[in-house]
Amino acid sequence: MNDMLLRVEDLTMAYGRKLIQRDLNFDVRRGEVLVIVGGSGCGKSTLLRHMIGLQVPAKGRVLYTGPQGDQDIATVSPEAQAQLRQRFGVMFQAGALFSSMTVGENVMLPMELFPGAHDAGSAEQRHQRAEEKLALVGLSDQFDAEPSSLSGGQRKRAAIARAMALDPPLLYLDEPSAGLDPITSDQLDQLIRQLRDEHQRSIVMVSHELASIFAVADRALFLDAQDKTMTALGPPRELLEHGPERVQTFLRRGKAA
Numbered sequence: 001m002n003d004m005l006l007r008v009e010d011l012t013m014a015y016g017r018k019l020i021q022r023d024l025n026f027d028v029r030r031g032e033v034l035v036i037v038g039g040s041g042c043g044k045s046t047l048l049r050h051m052i053g054l055q056v057p058a059k060g061r062v063l064y065t066g067p068q069g070d071q072d073i074a075t076v077s078p079e080a081q082a083q084l085r086q087r088f089g090v091m092f093q094a095g096a097l098f099s100s101m102t103v104g105e106n107v108m109l110p111m112e113l114f115p116g117a118h119d120a121g122s123a124e125q126r127h128q129r130a131e132e133k134l135a136l137v138g139l140s141d142q143f144d145a146e147p148s149s150l151s152g153g154q155r156k157r158a159a160i161a162r163a164m165a166l167d168p169p170l171l172y173l174d175e176p177s178a179g180l181d182p183i184t185s186d187q188l189d190q191l192i193r194q195l196r197d198e199h200q201r202s203i204v205m206v207s208h209e210l211a212s213i214f215a216v217a218d219r220a221l222f223l224d225a226q227d228k229t230m231t232a233l234g235p236p237r238e239l240l241e242h243g244p245e246r247v248q249t250f251l252r253r254g255k256a257a
């Protein structure tokens, strides 16, 4: 199917003998924001790490769909895995920028690591491309800034610009609004919607923030810490009305917050 970017199939995740989540089944569609929701420690970041091929499933698979057919990110050849990795950008939880480099150099880094993945062959082209990405996240005047001089929200934006350096169709964001005040967090939600609507990116993000879930999610995937499996998947407003009771309670708290 053309509008599907990847499919998670019967995925079971574990650390050694410790089961984290089992039997996860869902897809990620082109142009959607899918938010992964669940209590602390239920396995949201672990799921992202499986989706980007940093961890190998205990069972099941993560399949990327494309011209070559379905490719299992955990079992393809290292060359094919490197290719698959160019289809997505990642912002990890800490959103860390390298403090020894300027903001612009941070954004150029993926271009230097994957020189074949883009048309920015020369230093000048890379510079220009990084400036474009910084402009896109509202940081056009910060190219030469030291990361330590940025605010928390600006640092997240710069990390998103870096994740977009190679123009991947898909972005993974692990708790982008963690640690931000509500206004900065709202602005980040706006940026996420803009990336989807104006730049046709698909976004998979982890979030605890209920306001964010309603603000950006086309669909929310609920992972349950007790049942150790997914309990709901759908548009948050639908789940608020028709989801399982525990999910409705969680979302209602969010509406009240």
Ligand SMILES: Nc1ncnc2c1ncn2[C@@H]1O[C@H](COP(=O)(O)OP(=O)(O)OP(=O)(O)O)[C@@H](O)[C@H]1O
Pocket: 015, 020, 038, 039, 040, 041, 042, 043, 044, 045, 046, 047
């Ligand atoms: N490398 C590891 N080895 C063993 N256990 C781990 C490892 N990383 C995480 N865990 C455990 O796996 C479980 C899921 O962790 P994970 O970080 O994926 O949860 P999370 O839902 O993202 O949590 P949070 O919302 O607090 O960030 C936790 O119990 C955690 O302690």
